[in-house]
Amino acid sequence: MKQITIISGKGGTGKTTIASNFIKLARDHIAVDSDVDAANLHILLDPKIKETKDFIGGAVAEVSDECTNCGECENLCRFEAISNSSSDIKIDPIRCEGCGVCEYVCPVDAIKLESNNQGYYYTSESSFCTLVHAKLNPGAENSGLLVTRVRNVAEDIANNQNKKAIIIDGAPGIGCPVISSLNGVDYAMIVTEPTLSGIGDFIKVFEVTKFFNIKTFACVNKYDINLNNTEKIYDFCLKNDIELIGKIPYDDKVSICLSNRKFIIDEPSSEAGKEIKKIWEKVKEYLYPN
């Protein structure tokens, strides 16, 4: 079984559009949405939820009345999450990372780590395949852990049902959810755009796939808005042994299709749709070797 993650560095370059069209074109596969705090794959795939599970994420420290304001916890907290221990101790849940150092050092056992529900993850059926996705509670932590959960579920299903491929829609950036979505996959496809921001973020996210030694493809979306920059992306790919797998032209029909909940590959007159099909043919060679 092969796995591919679609990432971008910069947000809004077209990850989800490309992923959802790939999912419609693929066979014997499972789909995963690993952008757990801004999940969008379900919008086009329109799946029916079959199973919902609680996500109990990392814990946050809470302090009780037994506190004597000795200040030990404040001294040792590396995240500046504890303040005012000399008078009225406060723990800032935004800064607290749930490491447990304060709980450990408290001489009167006034601090406890409390784990709460931080979201849900779902196994759903779409017309094309099983989709495993999640919803992190707004503002919650541990998106990386939730991505790992979602991927484990997808891998179990894929193994049990003898599926050939897992297609993972990634998150923007290079942080926890991105790293968790790349861990152990066979391929990464970076969707970029020929803007200075797009290039800057492409280079950063490529550093990550290189760090984890993952075979990387690149695809330039809206390549025709700046041909000079597209050229620069080509050069970078050549120098860094990244396979340039396609370039998609700017096409107004993409957002029109999306608003009508339609797939761009089903729009015969769309140049972008045609190009996505071509890219899929190349990706398919890797995902389904013989």
Next chain:
Amino acid sequence: MILSVASGKGGTGKTTVAVNLALSVGFCQFMDYDVEAPNAAFFLKPDIKHIQKVEMKHPYFLKEVCNACGKCAEFCNFNAVAVAGDEVIFFPELCHGCGGCLLVCPEGAVREKDVEIGKIKKGFSKPGINFYMGDLKPGYMRTISVQAALDKFIEKDILIIIDCPPGTSCPMVFSVKDSDYCILVTEPTPYGLNDLLISIEVLKDMGIPYGVIINRDGIGNDEVENYCRKNNIKILLKIPNDMEVAKYYSRGESMLDYDISWKGKFENILKEIKKDVRK
């Protein structure tokens, strides 16, 4: 006043709005909190004068002292330490640098070293913008640590514009936490609306006033606008979809470069916002 620009969905135009607002106002402090993908510098072109490392502590284990009792692994809530046989294995990418393993080791076998996880860059942009950005080192997950290092530079009694990361999880919450007002930039598509709703929930929970800017107006449909009108959410501005603007953006040029009349529109937004700020 601290004014943050956030979005939920990525690529809707946060940086475009933050940068053009800063250039229109002229005098402010600009902070790029999107440390995983910092892009404001492409447009503000700051003259970077200071670069400073952001570091965290990583443990290392003295083999000759360690007796593999496993207390460190048992303590670590992030699974960054494991004991296999008579050896401790450390997974640096999972470590939060809390120092717990050092604290619990009965043998005194744990030491710490500084590891670079990113940089803070400081500079000046014309006309009068004090520019700060965080830059997370690829391969590290310490987004929040780099943002926390940026927090230290926030000045008082000046307009602070914060360019936030996408999403609605901890890096976004950390970026908006001290804001007096947050601008949510969205696009008029089902994806834009879906993520806008989640961002609004976050801001409501935190008690931060907000308004919406619709970017690339004209694409997609009017679901976002209808939602805002129905729920009495202020639409601060609509930026029409324009291939020319996209081309300027691609070269790192601002909307003011394209059409100076945007300056007045962004200044007006600021006046509008001042009516609604927290406090």
